[in-house]
Amino acid sequence: MSETIPAELASARGTIDNIDAALIHLLAERFKCTQRVGHIKADLGLPPSDPGREAEQIRRLRALAEDAGLDPVFAEKFLSFIVEEVIRHHVATAEQRQSD
Ligand SMILES: O=C(O)C(=O)C[C@]1(C(=O)O)C=C[C@@H](O)C=C1
Numbered sequence: 731m732s733e734t735i736p737a738e739l740a741s742a743r744g745t746i747d748n749i750d751a752a753l754i755h756l757l758a759e760r761f762k763c764t765q766r767v768g769h770i771k772a773d774l775g776l777p778p779s780d781p782g783r784e785a786e787q788i789r790r791l792r793a794l795a796e797d798a799g800l801d802p803v804f805a806e807k808f809l810s811f812i813v814e815e816v817i818r819h820h821v822a823t824a825e826q827r828q829s830d
Pocket residue numbers: 764767768778779780781783784787812813816817820
């Protein structure tokens with residue numbers, strides 16, 4: 731296989747790399763924010779998950795995805811994947827709080 735990458739492919743990959751970097755930064759900011767939420771919930775004795783809030787988020791993101799031309803099923807799966815990890819962090823924060 732040739733080592734030379736066509737200019738158009740290299741340019742598209744450059745854009746993909748920039749978008750992936752933005753996604754990582756956005757996710758890092760989101761997790762910093764949910765870490766604050768985890769501490770607030772632990773302080774107030776609130777449960778780690780909030781199914782009502784999640785239902786609202788799913789409804790909103792599915793609509794946004796449809797408008798943006800993104801598969802809403804994928805958007806929902808992506809959100810669920812993130813929220814599952816957030817809940818795991820919230821549980822660990824609450825457990826840590828109880829053992830302090
Ligand atoms: O909003 C909250 O209550 C959160 O804990 C944040 C978050 C989220 O990551 O968006 C995570 C868990 C909840 O079930 C709902 C939403």
